[in-house]
Amino acid sequence: EIVLTQSPATLSLSPGERVTLSCRASQSVSSYLAWYQQKPGQAPRLLIYDASNRATGIPARFSGSGSGTDFTLTISSLEPEDFAVYYCQQRSNWPRTFGQGTKVEIK
Amino acid sequence: EVQLVESGGDLVQPGGSLRLSCAASGFPFSSYSMNWVRQAPGKGLEWVSYISGTGGSIFYADSVKGRFTISRDNAKNSVYLQMNSLRDDDTAAYYCARDYCTSTSCRYDYWGQGTLVTVSS
Numbered sequence: 001e002i003v004l005t006q007s008p009a010t011l012s013l014s015p016g017e018r019v020t021l022s023c024r025a026s027q028s029v030s031s032y033l034a035w036y037q038q039k040p041g042q043a044p045r046l047l048i049y050d051a052s053n054r055a056t057g058i059p060a061r062f063s064g065s066g067s068g069t070d071f072t073l074t075i076s077s078l079e080p081e082d083f084a085v086y087y088c089q090q091r092s093n094w095p096r097t098f099g100q101g102t103k104v105e106i107k
Numbered sequence: 108e109v110q111l112v113e114s115g116g117d118l119v120q121p122g123g124s125l126r127l128s129c130a131a132s133g134f135p136f137s138s139y140s141m142n143w144v145r146q147a148p149g150k151g152l153e154w155v156s157y158i159s160g161t162g163g164s165i166f167y168a169d170s171v172k173g174r175f176t177i178s179r180d181n182a183k184n185s186v187y188l189q190m191n192s193l194r195d196d197d198t199a200a201y202y203c204a205r206d207y208c209t210s211t212s213c214r215y216d217y218w219g220q221g222t223l224v225t226v227s228s
Contacts, residue, residue, distance in 0.1 A: 034214050034215070049213075069135070096142075098143075098154065101151045
């Protein structure tokens with residue numbers, strides 16, 4: 001099973017700041033990595049697929065990069081609605097696995 | 108408009124059974140693979156199971172293998188999760204998610220709102 005490790009666990013930031021979230025895989029997942037955003041009481045929402053492709057309707061301030069074992073989700077300038085938990089997920093191997101999540105909270 | 112609506116969540120005793128349903132609309136259901144993903148209270152996401160559009164390909168997480176069975180009825184635009192031998196650690200919100208695939212890429216592009224399963228005596 002591929003283990004995805006996200007860091008940090010929590011980020012305390014202010015609106016307008018730049019955010020960089022990390023996801024590291026225990027073995028190569030090529031570019032088969034997605035990022036999801038989840039707000040309290042809501043279902044997850046797809047942000048990025050195949051490491052760097054924005055999903056439909058996702059603002060340009062969200063970007064993804066990386067391949068192999070190291071991936072990054074960047075939010076160029078935090079908006080109030082971006083405070084949430086972010087998960088990475090690999091679709092390279094079965095079973096599909098998620099990282100444990102990074103919470104982006106208001107400072 | 109794509110919609111996924113889960114149902115069937117309930118309070119059940121350890122060792123009991125439950126069948127979850129996910130009703131889909133707004134897209135050609137049989138053309139899409141579907142997944143179940145769960146989230147224990149206050150915890151992260153855990154992929155549970157996958158079924159291809161025809162139902163010919165199925166995968167499970169090790170944590171549910173042998174206890175849970177995924178199935179689908181394309182005539183009813185629905186996917187199901189039969190859960191047997193339920194344990195306390197199966198307590199979670201269960202989401203169904205559509206697997207949108209092109210020739211080179213797949214992703215979970217639509218999710219239902221979730222249905223809550225509580226396993227407790």
